Amino acid sequence: MSKKKLVFSGVQPTGNLHLGNYLGALRNFVSLQKDMDCIYCVVDLHAITTFQNPDELRKNVFETVASFIATGLDPDNSIIFNQSSVSGHAELAWILNCVSRIGWLNRMTQFKDKAGSDKEKASVGLYIYPNLMAADILLYKATHVPVGADQKQHLELSRDIAQKFNNDFKCKDFFPLPEPLIPKNVSRVMSLRDGTKKMSKSEESDYSRINLRDTADDITKKVKKAKSDSEQIPDNIKSLEKKPEALNLINIYSEISKNTLDNVLIEMSGKEYSYLKTKLAELLVSEITPVGKEIEKLLKDRSHLEQILKKGREKANIIAEENLKNIREKVGLI
Ligand code: AMP
Numbered sequence: 463m464s465k466k467k468l469v470f471s472g473v474q475p476t477g478n479l480h481l482g483n484y485l486g487a488l489r490n491f492v493s494l495q496k497d498m499d500c501i502y503c504v505v506d507l508h509a510i511t512t513f514q515n516p517d518e519l520r521k522n523v524f525e526t527v528a529s530f531i532a533t534g535l536d537p538d539n540s541i542i543f544n545q546s547s548v549s550g551h552a553e554l555a556w557i558l559n560c561v562s563r564i565g566w567l568n569r570m571t572q573f574k575d576k577a578g579s580d581k582e583k584a585s586v587g588l589y590i591y592p593n594l595m596a597a598d599i600l601l602y603k604a605t606h607v608p609v610g611a612d613q614k615q616h617l618e619l620s621r622d623i624a625q626k627f628n629n630d631f632k633c634k635d636f637f638p639l640p641e642p643l644i645p646k647n648v649s650r651v652m653s654l655r656d657g658t659k660k661m662s663k664s665e666e667s668d669y670s671r672i673n674l675r676d677t678a679d680d681i682t683k684k685v686k687k688a689k690s691d692s693e694q695i696p697d698n699i700k701s702l703e704k705k706p707e708a709l710n711l712i713n714i715y716s717e718i719s720k721n722t723l724d725n726v727l728i729e730m731s732g733k734e735y736s737y738l739k740t741k742l743a744e745l746l747v748s749e750i751t752p753v754g755k756e757i758e759k760l761l762k763d764r765s766h767l768e769q770i771l772k773k774g775r776e777k778a779n780i781i782a783e784e785n786l787k788n789i790r791e792k793v794g795l796i
């Protein structure tokens with residue numbers, strides 16, 4: 463690891479990756495690897511904070527690695543591995559459990575959403591999930607973390623934990639305070655069925671999301687069926703404030719066509735949403751289906767994916783062990 467800036471991010475192996483993961487995270491992972499050292503982790507320990515069928519979990523780890531490679535991550539350039547294979551994540555998470563405060567965790571909105579109405583029944587792991595995420599980042603002393611907007615609060619907590627550790631153990635600047643890299647335009651891709659909810663793997667209806675492995679036919683159908691608006695497309699973004707589904711389609715179109723919102727509105731104003739949908743479906747098909755086909759191809763060669771994980775684990779472990787040695791010393795562990 464030569465350069466000073468270091469990127470770390472994680473994706474949970476919990477099934478189908480979708481357009482939200484792609485625009486919010488994966489596409490940025492790929493562009494960052496040109497200029498910075500990058501570590502990309504399949505966070506299986508995070509996934510098991512809610513019950514996962516063991517066979518499904520194994521399958522999903524490989525599918526996530528395949529998705530990383532298919533979107534353009536280069537395993538010779540970036541470190542790609544699964545979290546549980548480097549035991550330092552769990553060890554540092556324990557230490558950080560002792561630094562992090564209950565009051566801080568009580569404010570985490572993702573726990574409230576995921577735990578649902580009966581919080582007493584949620585796993586302890588789900589509650590301390592953000593401390594493990596801080597451990598992932600700090601284990602490598604990462605400086606930059608590309609994520610979607612839904613992870614902003616967790617990133618802020620990671621910074622608080624880093625700062626408290628540095629204060630408590632009187633080692634100013636020991637952990638860098640990690641900076642979030644959140645995409646400006648579509649930091650949150652919303653569900654195609656309900657524009658107030660984020661596009662998510664766990665949403666029941668498959669029509670709510672575009673999966674990376676969807677066929678051209680699936681994508682076209684889903685975009686056609688997406689909720690929009692009966693009025694024509696306006697010429698300003700303000701008129702879309704109360705129309706989250708329409709705004710979401712415009713945002714996705716802007717992102718995928720690499721065009722500013724202003725230009726998109728100039729192109730689209732006065733037209734029906736069916737026109738936008740046709741164009742959007744075409745662009746999505748041409749960008750997403752090659753990724754899906756590549757994922758299918760990669761999944762046929764499991765030993766190649768195993769090799770990638772093995773190489774990544776070895777590289778990650780060297781950095782992790784080196785940093786852990788210093789962390790243990792700071793804390794007073796022998
Ligand atoms: P997850 O699948 O929850 O592990 O998320 C992996 C990455 O994708 C994280 O950086 C998330 O912030 C990002 N992400 C997930 N869903 C969305 C979404 N609907 N819009 C934008 N980014 C997302």
Ligand code: TRP
Binds near residue numbers: 471505598607608
């Ligand atoms: N919590 C993140 C999510 O659900 C995944 C994640 C785990 C992560 N560890 C991380 C993201 C470290 C960035 C850095 O999307």
